[in-house]
Amino acid sequence: MQDPTSEKFHGRLLSASGYDFAQCATCHGSDFSGGKAKKSCLGCHQEGPTACTTCHRGPAGGAHAAHASGALLGRSFACSECHVQPASWDAAGHIRDARGVVDARPAEVQFGALAGAAARFDASTGGCAGVTCHGGQAVSWRAGTPATCGSCHGVPPASHADDRCSVCHAGAGDDVRSPLHVDGVVQIGHGRTDCAACHGGVVDASGAPPPDLSGRFDRASLGVGAHVAHIKAGRLSGPVACESCHVVPATLASPGHIDSAAPAEVSFGGLARARGAQPVWQRASATCAGVYCHGSVTPSWSGGPDEATCGTCHGVPPSDSSHVSTMTLRDCVTCHPRTVDGFGSILFNNGMSEHIDGTIDGI
Ligand code: HEC
Ligand code: HEC
Ligand code: HEC
Ligand code: HEC
Ligand code: HEC
Ligand code: HEC
Ligand code: HEC
Ligand code: HEC
Ligand code: HEC
Ligand code: HEC
Incomplete structure (x- = not known):
């Protein structure tokens, strides 16, 4: 009865009977605490013999372990993503069907929302196809190899011009072991949906750094530079619009925005070009030359005083x-x-x- 290797081991007998707990309960009590047999099941099965873990001790075979806590993504997927998950051991369709007949093996695979409507499992080959988590690619349940970052999508995907994931993606961008990764939603931005989702946000919601795309706040960083002095009205002038120095995207997907590799494009317009000025951004020295606003001066973007004095420009x-x-x-x-x-x-x-x-x- 108690020797797991024995033919007469109670677990084996129960399994063979299609888990007829009612039979045991007649002598061991309806709550399995002893009954007239005066032998409790609860000493060995603390959560009761009908608890999920009595029969599901650790992951089953195949790729269950990888989905329980894969080394790469480090997150687990609920049984319900691939099976109808029973609410209790005696739920219809689990061990027995609605009429009480023992459900024939193998276990039913029935995909949930995350895997997507196109997901299929072929029990004869042990292969899955059309699963959105895997980028729709065919994968083997029984003989799969450990996933790498490139297994399910490009690093970055072919549509991308920029490979600094964390600039635009929270969750997986910051940490692929996040529950936001492989959750069916592409996370864009860092907790906000406006123009400051990936850059800026300290001064206002316009998107002007700081922070810059690398999360830096110091003026000496090119991405930060003199943005604050320009976009805030100061003692010298009203705010200088982004348009003076950039083509401003109307939306995230506007041409010229994120469709090119770093660095961000400086493209002078408006005020910077007033009265025929021909400004130039000299990235190597971080200076601007020929900008209308600065007269004949070549100001430093990332150094120099935060506010110019009268006499600097004219x-x-x-x-x-x-x-x-x-x-x-x-x-x-x-x-x-x-x-x-x-x-x-x-x-x-x-x-x-x-x-x-x-x-x-x-x-
Ligand atoms: C007809 C009454 C009866 C039924 C039905 C019954 N048992 Fe028992 N069972 C006993 C008695 C009495 C003992 C104590 C025997 C002893 O001490 O020698 C016992 C002992 C056990 C033990 C050993 C417990 C221990 O602490 O030593 C296990 C395990 C066990 N039964 C499991 C089951 C399972 C599983 C079922 C249902 C498939 C079941 N029994 C059905 C009467 C029953
Ligand atoms: C003396 C300790 C002990 C007692 C008492 C005991 N069990 Fe178990 N039971 C075990 C062990 C050990 C296993 C096997 C665990 C393993 O293989 O890792 C097991 C396995 C099981 C399983 C799993 C069967 C499967 O298919 O995997 C069921 C169901 C079960 N017991 C029911 C009962 C019931 C009902 C009672 C009381 C009537 C009972 N057990 C009493 C030790 C006990
Ligand atoms: C008494 C043993 C036992 C208990 C308790 C039990 N299961 Fe099962 N479970 C099984 C067996 C046996 C199968 C395989 C059925 C098959 O092959 O069709 C299974 C299959 C499953 C499956 C695969 C889908 C299916 O229905 O075939 C899931 C998911 C599952 N169990 C979850 C649970 C959860 C959750 C609990 C707790 C609420 C639980 N089980 C409790 C024995 C048990
Ligand atoms: C990513 C999908 C997936 C998840 C998540 C998953 N399973 Fe499965 N499970 C399968 C597939 C596929 C099979 C069929 C294996 C076969 O036929 O080779 C299976 C088979 C089973 C079986 C039958 C025994 C076996 O190993 O063949 C049981 C029992 C089972 N699953 C229970 C569970 C439980 C319990 C959970 C949650 C803890 C779970 N599964 C989570 C995909 C999954
Ligand atoms: C410049 C911003 C940006 C960077 C950097 C970026 N992504 Fe994206 N990514 C996006 C946007 C925007 C979408 C949504 C595209 C869409 O909905 O068509 C997206 C979508 C995705 C998707 C969903 C599938 C797809 O092809 O649309 C994956 C996967 C992805 N990115 C992975 C990555 C990885 C991996 C990296 C780093 C190697 C990365 N991204 C870097 C902006 C970025
Ligand atoms: C098992 C398949 C799979 C693997 C392996 C995988 N990814 Fe993903 N990844 C996805 C899917 C599916 C998405 C689509 C968005 C979602 O569901 O979260 C995604 C989205 C992303 C995104 C966009 C942000 C997001 O979560 O929406 C980034 C960035 C990313 N993955 C990076 C990585 C990196 C880095 C690795 C390696 C450590 C990796 N991925 C491995 C499936 C995978
Ligand atoms: C006075 C000119 C000027 C104005 C006005 C200006 N920028 Fe910039 N911006 C720059 C310069 C110069 C760079 C650095 C380009 C480089 O790295 O080559 C830059 C870089 C950026 C970057 C990239 C940061 C990084 O980490 O690479 C973003 C995003 C940006 N600006 C957004 C804005 C937004 C939004 C506004 C308006 C609210 C704005 N800028 C206004 C000159 C300006
Ligand atoms: C998903 C992250 C993300 C969001 C959201 C976002 N940007 Fe950007 N933005 C970037 C990246 C990455 C760059 C740098 C592009 C490059 O290197 O060419 C950039 C650059 C810029 C620049 C500098 C010029 C350029 O295109 O290189 C401006 C101006 C700008 N963004 C404005 C905006 C505005 C306005 C919004 C809201 C409509 C916005 N951004 C929303 C990621 C984002
Ligand atoms: C960043 C460069 C810069 C600094 C610093 C600067 N100016 Fe100017 N100033 C200009 C430009 C460019 C013009 C040309 C006219 C215009 O576009 O308004 C101008 C024009 C003027 C004019 C002519 C009236 C007009 O605006 O058309 C006066 C008066 C003047 N500035 C006074 C000052 C005083 C006073 C200070 C110090 C508080 C100062 N400026 C600092 C750039 C500057
Ligand atoms: C007597 C009238 C007068 C006074 C006083 C005067 N300005 Fe002017 N200023 C002008 C005129 C006229 C122009 C237009 C010149 C032109 O179009 O070439 C001008 C143009 C300017 C410009 C633009 C220069 C250029 O060529 O782009 C600046 C800067 C300026 N003034 C600053 C000042 C400052 C600073 C003061 C006070 C110290 C001042 N002005 C006092 C008459 C004056």
Whole structure:
């Protein structure tokens, strides 16, 4: 009765009887705590002999172990992804069908939602096909080889121009052993759905770094640089639109956005090109030349002061025929009254300024 190797082992007898627990219960009690036999089953089967783990001790054969906690993805898939999962041992279709007749082996494979409607298991070959988790590819249940990152999808998929997964994908991007990986949903962004899902978000939702695509916040990083000084209205001008330095995508999938490899494209437009200026982004030195806003100065994107002073971009006053060198900041208001006040401070109206707006005020 108690020797698992014996023909008369109770587990074996029970299995042969199609698990006729009722028969045992007549002597051992309906709760198996002893009954008239005064021998409890619960001393050895703490959760009761009808608990799932009494009969399913660890993973069954085939690729069950890989799906219980595969080494690569490190996550488990519920029995219900591939079987009708019984709520209790005596649920119809599990061991016995609805009429009480013992269900013939083999165990039924019936795929759940994650595997997808096209998923098929062929019991004669032991092969699965059309399973979305595997990218629809045919795989062998009984003789499969351990998966690699490239087994189910490209690294990256062929549609991608960028292979820095964690830039755009949370979950699997940050950690493939996440429950968000192989969950039937392609995770895009990092917990938000706006333009700051992959870059930016500290200053506003426009998507302007910081953080940059590598998660950096320091100005010395090219991806961060002087974004904050430009996109926030400061003491000098209203906000500088992204359009001045980039083609701005209307959506994630807009042409020119993520369809090219790093680095991000700097493509001057708008204000940067005002009055015929021909700006150039010199990535090697992280400087910009010929930008309208900066006059003849070649400012550093990732170094230098956070805010330029009067006199950096043009003289105070400029040395040309319209100005005389004795003019001071208090004189500018005479001819440029919409730009400065009598103290030479830049004027703002609802956060916007006529200073550095592409036109010369007052003439
Ligand atoms: C007709 C009453 C009766 C039925 C039916 C019955 N048993 Fe028992 N069983 C006993 C008695 C009495 C003992 C104690 C025998 C002893 O101590 O020598 C026992 C002992 C056992 C033991 C040993 C327990 C221990 O602690 O030593 C196991 C295991 C066992 N039975 C399993 C089963 C299973 C499984 C079933 C159903 C397939 C079953 N029995 C059906 C009366 C019954
Ligand atoms: C003395 C300890 C002991 C007692 C008492 C005991 N069992 Fe078991 N039972 C076992 C062991 C050991 C196994 C086999 C576990 C293994 O192979 O890893 C087992 C296996 C089983 C299985 C699994 C059968 C299968 O197909 O895998 C069932 C069902 C079961 N017992 C029912 C009962 C019932 C009902 C009682 C009480 C009537 C009972 N057991 C009492 C030790 C016990
Ligand atoms: C008394 C033994 C026993 C208990 C208890 C038991 N199972 Fe089973 N289970 C089996 C057997 C035997 C099969 C194989 C049936 C077949 O081959 O058709 C099976 C098959 C399955 C299957 C494969 C699909 C199917 O129905 O064939 C799943 C999933 C499953 N069991 C889950 C569970 C869960 C969950 C529990 C607990 C709620 C549980 N089992 C409790 C014996 C048991
Ligand atoms: C990824 C799919 C998948 C998952 C998840 C899965 N199974 Fe299975 N299972 C199968 C396939 C496929 C077979 C059929 C194997 C065969 O015919 O060779 C099977 C067969 C079985 C069998 C029959 C015994 C055997 O090894 O052939 C049992 C029992 C079983 N599964 C129980 C479970 C239980 C319990 C769970 C959850 C803990 C589970 N399975 C999770 C795919 C799965
Ligand atoms: C620049 C952003 C970006 C990067 C970097 C990126 N992905 Fe994606 N990925 C996406 C977008 C956007 C989609 C959704 C495409 C769609 O729905 O057509 C996607 C979809 C996917 C899909 C779903 C299947 C498919 O082909 O659409 C997989 C798998 C995937 N990516 C894997 C990766 C892996 C692996 C890496 C790193 C090696 C990676 N991605 C890097 C943006 C990115
Ligand atoms: C068993 C097949 C399989 C393997 C192996 C696999 N992936 Fe995936 N992966 C998928 C599927 C299916 C998706 C589609 C989205 C989903 O369901 O999460 C996906 C999506 C992704 C994504 C997009 C983000 C997401 O979760 O939606 C990334 C990134 C990714 N995988 C990276 C990897 C890396 C890195 C490895 C290796 C460590 C790997 N994958 C191994 C099946 C797999
Ligand atoms: C004054 C010019 C300027 C403005 C305005 C500007 N950017 Fe940039 N942006 C740059 C420069 C320069 C780079 C660095 C390009 C490189 O790495 O070659 C950059 C890089 C980026 C990157 C890539 C970061 C990385 O890690 O590689 C993103 C994303 C970006 N900008 C988004 C924006 C958004 C969104 C806005 C508007 C809210 C904006 N930028 C406004 C100049 C600007
Ligand atoms: C899934 C992640 C993701 C989301 C969401 C996203 N971006 Fe980007 N963005 C990137 C990546 C990656 C780059 C760098 C592309 C490159 O290297 O060419 C980038 C670059 C940029 C740039 C710099 C110019 C360029 O195209 O290279 C701007 C501007 C920008 N994004 C704006 C936006 C706006 C506006 C939105 C919302 C409509 C948005 N982004 C949403 C990933 C994303
Ligand atoms: C007497 C009137 C007058 C005063 C006072 C004056 N400006 Fe001007 N300013 C002009 C005129 C006229 C122009 C247009 C010149 C042209 O179109 O070439 C101009 C143009 C400019 C420009 C654009 C230069 C260029 O060529 O792009 C700047 C910068 C400027 N002024 C700064 C100042 C500052 C700073 C002060 C105060 C220190 C000041 N101005 C005081 C009349 C004045
Ligand atoms: C980042 C470069 C830069 C800095 C720093 C700068 N300016 Fe200007 N300034 C410009 C440009 C470019 C113009 C050309 C006119 C325009 O586009 O508004 C200009 C024009 C002017 C004008 C002419 C009126 C007008 O806007 O058309 C005045 C006055 C002026 N600046 C005063 C100042 C004062 C005062 C300071 C310091 C508080 C200052 N500027 C700092 C770039 C700069």
